[in-house]
Amino acid sequence: MEQFINISYIVASVLFIFGIKMLGSADTARKGNALSAGGMLLAIVVTLLKQGIVDFPMIAIGLLIGAVIGGFWAKKVQMTGMPELVALFNGFGGLASVMVGWAEFQRISASGVAGTAVTYTAIVLAVLIGGITFTGSLIAYLKLSGKMGGKATTFGGQKLLNLLLFVILVIAGIITSMNGNYGAFIAVLFVALLLGVLGVIPIGGGDMPVVIALLNSLSGLAASAAGFAINNNVLVVAGCLVGASGLILSTIMCKAMNRTLGNVLFGSFGAAAGGGAGAKVEGEMKPVSVQDAYYVLEAAQSVVFVPGYGMAVAQAQHAVKELGEILEKNGAEVRHAIHPVAGRMPGHMNVLLAEADVPYEQLTEMDDVNPIMSTVDVAIVIGANDVVNPAAVEDETSPIYGMPIINVHEAKTVFALKRGEGAGFSGLVNTLFFRPSTRMLYGDAKETVTSLIAEFKD
Amino acid sequence: MEQFINISYIVASVLFIFGIKMLGSADTARKGNALSAGGMLLAIVVTLLKQGIVDFPMIAIGLLIGAVIGGFWAKKVQMTGMPELVALFNGFGGLASVMVGWAEFQRISASGVAGTAVTYTAIVLAVLIGGITFTGSLIAYLKLSGKMGGKATTFGGQKLLNLLLFVILVIAGIITSMNGNYGAFIAVLFVALLLGVLGVIPIGGGDMPVVIALLNSLSGLAASAAGFAINNNVLVVAGCLVGASGLILSTIMCKAMNRTLGNVLFGSFGAAAGGGAGAKVEGEMKPVSVQDAYYVLEAAQSVVFVPGYGMAVAQAQHAVKELGEILEKNGAEVRHAIHPVAGRMPGHMNVLLAEADVPYEQLTEMDDVNPIMSTVDVAIVIGANDVVNPAAVEDETSPIYGMPIINVHEAKTVFALKRGEGAGFSGLVNTLFFRPSTRMLYGDAKETVTSLIAEFKD
């Protein structure tokens, strides 16, 4: 029987593997979810066959209560409320791992025979990670559902407090692992719960989806740790799968926001520290990888291309047209904004874009695109320079002051495609490239656009 | 110490994982190989630390002999001789697994305590798979090195013999697994060796690379089985990694030859059976998936595009031009062969291809491309029909008999892009689409070409 159960666990794990894989692509996602649910059912059923499982009434009641609550909430929730519900569920999962760890700890304590260091360590990890997951998810839930201010909350001495808690945690953790001291165990639990709160409070509501993905990864790890504690392989495998894939997912989500994970998690601390000093700094040209640019574009709703002489030099027009088509298929609104002096002859861009068969309808004049620029998610500047130089509208001393430009600097994100630090025809420095919302995609424009296309095509 | 060894095994396995992953891409392949070699070294060294390892002189001698022979051959071999050497090495690996299994079998027999069914089964599998690998690889080696006729060899009654051997195998295998009977064990070994020979002999020399990849996968599985036999996790993991990735690799290699694995392995049987009857059959239109087409194109050295009216309807010219560029970058020679009457007006294809900026140098006239057509690896017919209808040169009763066509039917492989069964302008049936070397890529030409491009961009 034990063999059978364990083989079933293997099957369940395989179902989880397929489930996760299929969830990653639109066509198969729903079936993937069903598969993984099947795996879960299998794991639950065969567990009930385990030798030594006796208290079926208790189990039945527990399952029933849980299923009713979970089912009810899941059915009732509005589309808009789903993310916060997921956060809540995730928190419960974390707490469940805490409970499993705690129960095992109790069992060992009660049995009188001391557990091994490995088991204790596993229990500590399960409780620690599970605890953080629980309160962290709860805060995320509160923020998302508006029951708590969505803004990033920081307070003085927070860093110090965190440090203190960390020290306590390490000491208590070590003590527990060594000899299963109950007090230390409770200390770990307590600190974990606190850390979850403190960790999530400073993060703004807009970043919550990433945080939930990360907490989700953590709850997987907590389950995995619980698996080590009770020596159960399906817990280890399924938990670890979730842990790893969740981590990747949160990274991907960060990239789609043009952020890093570190920036999301600890960004507000930096902000708190560096705040106050409002001086306008020059900044630097921040390069971005094609892959990261892809994640941003993939999530963009409106995109404006701004071609310039560099597009002509690179002969990138066909690639640009294709990228435009792909973005449109992906659901974005695509425009090509042509500045009257772009290129080196009147109508330079028109010739090229007509050659690439960009429909005339997508060609937008400067005066038409500027008013909507602030609603644009991404402006892609392709080898243009002078025609997007904000100095023309901002810097009275600039030789091009007074020339109307395409105001890409108002777009949410700007990707500037250039080969290097080269100036435009007029030889002026362009402050656009130094702005916080601008990212540089260095390299020949055609190659860059082609690699962007490649990213879209998997 | 045991813990340490096992953790080192985990590290070694991780190195193998990275190694295989990195071997799959040109930039990292060499480093990947080095990493995996590092993993191997680690595995060997920590094994020597194992409790109970005492006979170091023996080990030293064995390692020395093996290293000298392997190193010498590896250094000496010519570039052209490498594949057969790999086959030989692979055979040795298989035989080594046989030996490990046999040694374990001996040990158990000698110890007097009967082994478990699981252990015996594992031993049988190790010996069986290892044995097949050994002789199979040997035959592959002989065929490749020209020491044996490269042609597929079949003889009457082969099928019957195979069946007989299979029955013996099953019976002997079961007996061995049940009670470790030595005679049955030897029978398994013997049959395995024979099966290896019989399995590879009927396969032609051109298909040997696929066979070696498959045998390589088998030798991995043999190692994995040996791992089960001696309860060693690194053997299980590394062997299984090789087994799975080798299987995928052989599938990929088959696709690159526009074949299926089954066709490669058992093709000659079919040929032997259906041979003789030389009647010209009509055949059928065989569709091919975009992915399989990709594998063929990826391996092609020379490609000819033959555009027709369908390319114009689909407005696929930009995509075609891009695919051409990609193929060129991939090392293939690319031509666009324009038939004078292709399209619906004189110069129809020229307008479109010029719009897509296909260089004039790549446009080839019918009379220039036909003489080299038989050396072309792949001809891609994009919505052309009448202009590639072999009836014009072969069927005197055809209304278009006498019109020169582009002889794509002479190319090694033809991919025909059409939406369905539609006829061309002249309304004639085109036998090209029914020929054995032709594969249909159904769908709008632009979409098909775009998906092909997507395949190339990973």
Place this chain on the structure above:
Amino acid sequence: MELFAPLEKEEIETRCALDPVSAQKLIKLGLTVKVESGLGNCSGYKDADYTSVGAEVISDRNSGLASADIVCRVSKPEAAEITQLKEGALHVSFLDPFNEAALLDSFVTQKVKAVSLEMMPRTTLAQKMDALSSQANLAGYTAVSLAAEKMLKIFPMMMTPAGTISPAKVFIVGIGVAGLQAIATAKRLGARVTAFDIRPEALEQAESLGAKALRIDLGGETGGTSQGYAKELTPEQIEKQGLEQAKVCAQSDVVITTAKVFGRKSPVLIKKDTVDSMQRGSIIIDLAAESGGNVEGTVLGEEVVTENGVRIFGYANMEGRVPQVATQVLASNFYNFVEHFWDKESKTLKTDPEDEILKGCLITDNGEIIHERFKK
């Protein structure tokens, strides 16, 4: 066998029947090629170009006509010249057979095999000899280049520092070979092109070149004949078509009409009121002018400026505006014709009257009219 290409006599004809390249190919085939002196003058070739490839340049037209087994020329012959031909000779040219019954009779009398280029079947196999196609193609191109040169505006769109120049709007009526090439050329230059034809498959073809197809539901039966030529429309259909077209015309800078109905006077597709609704300075090129014109007000061979400043060009022989290529492809058609029926062994033409192509284009043979449609 001897092949002779006489000088074209019509003033307007800038093309000729043979260029040096095709002459050379004919000679390679085994023919003796004679051309009348000055043949290539208008299309950019000198007599020396012909002699250098082995053709004989003769000044005596009459002897050339009298001794030739094959006579190739562009325009139909004068009746008088037919009588000079050898009995059994082959005469290949445009003939306008529906309107030139007398000419056909001369051929009959003289027992000359007369091939009418107009009657070449529009099959895939015959396309290499199809002079109507090869010439219509060039007519389509020159129509656009003429329009570009005559227009007060430019074709492409340009977004310039001095404002945006909008692309010219071009409307092509009749999407045969000429119409398609006109679409392609106008598109290349950057115009917005709309196109119309009564044959639905032609609309798809226009789209395959990037034009916008104007789809008008004419009701009733429309479409092409089996030969690929357009059927004649009922008056109601023409009415409805005119209405829809007028709307497009009013917005167009250039209108090019190419609709011929084979063997008849071309239909009038653009009425005077439509022309009057067009903008000052816009241009109409009527490629059907020679067969009566698709536009009310077209005058053959002339530019007409209407009161409201619309300019209608009814030039004849539009393909003759690029005489060098027109001659090149036409000569190639002649060569392909000869080559197709050439018998290598006997070094003569094998003219099997059951051949599908000959059935289409051979009008007279052996002293009688053998073509179904012209039999009396």
Place this chain on the structure above:
Amino acid sequence: MELFAPLEKEEIETRCALDPVSAQKLIKLGLTVKVESGLGNCSGYKDADYTSVGAEVISDRNSGLASADIVCRVSKPEAAEITQLKEGALHVSFLDPFNEAALLDSFVTQKVKAVSLEMMPRTTLAQKMDALSSQANLAGYTAVSLAAEKMLKIFPMMMTPAGTISPAKVFIVGIGVAGLQAIATAKRLGARVTAFDIRPEALEQAESLGAKALRIDLGGETGGTSQGYAKELTPEQIEKQGLEQAKVCAQSDVVITTAKVFGRKSPVLIKKDTVDSMQRGSIIIDLAAESGGNVEGTVLGEEVVTENGVRIFGYANMEGRVPQVATQVLASNFYNFVEHFWDKESKTLKTDPEDEILKGCLITDNGEIIHERFKK
């Protein structure tokens, strides 16, 4: 303020200074706009078009000139007309200031502010008022459309049933604004284009439009001045350049030259022997004809056919062949100029002589020549 656009007097001038659209924009700005009756005749506008946007159409040229604060016109004025201008008025037109010292003196005497369009600085900021650019652009386009219309062959490649028609070979010498547009247009039509310029960056620009750049190592110093105009070459450099160019010319169907050196007679880039080496029927369009021509044998305003059948077009006012757009962009340049210096409050022009643009193009002011290069 009052702005007046007089009729262009030169016979060849088809453009005019104002189109209705820009007139309307000027009126919106707060100016009173007067145009002489018949102004837009050649460029496709009627007097009614002007009145409908609020401009005043007057027949009395003299009163118009006398009362205007700003006079806009295309070609330089007759000296007599300058004396009719109001003191302190602004006169904007092409002036050819290097060759018309007398005219400048008249402006000085009359105390008129004269702006020379030729002298507009070639900076990014001034580009919207740069009439040289806006017109050269159209000249480049018309050069190609003229060539297409005049050629015996066609531009695009066509692989047809009647043989392959090879693409026309076009050679563009001088890759300024006109050269670039010529490249673009010829490429669009399907030609193989080679281009040459002495400025290396111009070669890159040609390539950015898909042309093949002819790279000749001239040795010594070459390149543009800071203003973007070309420097004059030494005789040896011209020699060497001629040699390389001759090779390309010999193979070209169309050669278009655009090389002007500012303020001087244009360099002769294509010598007679080069022209003689070209093929019969090939075409040369010399866009520099007005300033002397880049080609030996160019005659201003005419088509010259050489002995070996090469046709050299030295037409003047090429941009005037598309007068409607030429007027549109030129008027837009005028408008942009006025708008740039317009003071909304006072509804007058703010002409700060320290302004970089005015420094470049304002020649006379307050009864003296203030431009550095023309000061005596």
Place this chain on the structure above:
Amino acid sequence: MEIILLLFVFVLAAFLGFELISKVPSQLHTPLMSGSNAISGITIVGALLASGHQDFGGMAKWFGFVGLILATINVVGGYLVTDRMLGMFKSKK
């Protein structure tokens, strides 16, 4: 040895987890998160053992019971919500 093998399993699962997710379209980020959240409810197996196994008694059992309820909510709710999300996603397309 057993713990080592568990560790091995853990490492392999981690690699597999990383390999499985490569490029997820942004519309699927939330469902994927939600779906894998449901999988993380696998801790339910632990809770089942703790609440129903004879080895566990007293407090431990009750902890297990609470854990069971929570984990069940996570599992049941998680799968259902994910399914709903994916359903909408599809119909939207």
Place this chain on the structure above:
Amino acid sequence: MEIILLLFVFVLAAFLGFELISKVPSQLHTPLMSGSNAISGITIVGALLASGHQDFGGMAKWFGFVGLILATINVVGGYLVTDRMLGMFKSKK
């Protein structure tokens, strides 16, 4: 239990193996084959045990010895040949 965990390890490794190789350019087919052939020489660990371990004696030991030599050839030769192939491949590019 141990055998089950080994099986688990096996299954996970199989999935990982499938996921690792997706699209290999055709020039790399042979090196990849050769490189993974070298890895399959991992059976050398088994041979080491068989030839050097005290538990093994008599015939078994000698089988192990033969296995050791063969596996070593496979490992050493395999890695070297692969490296040579990849070296040429690079210089060719």
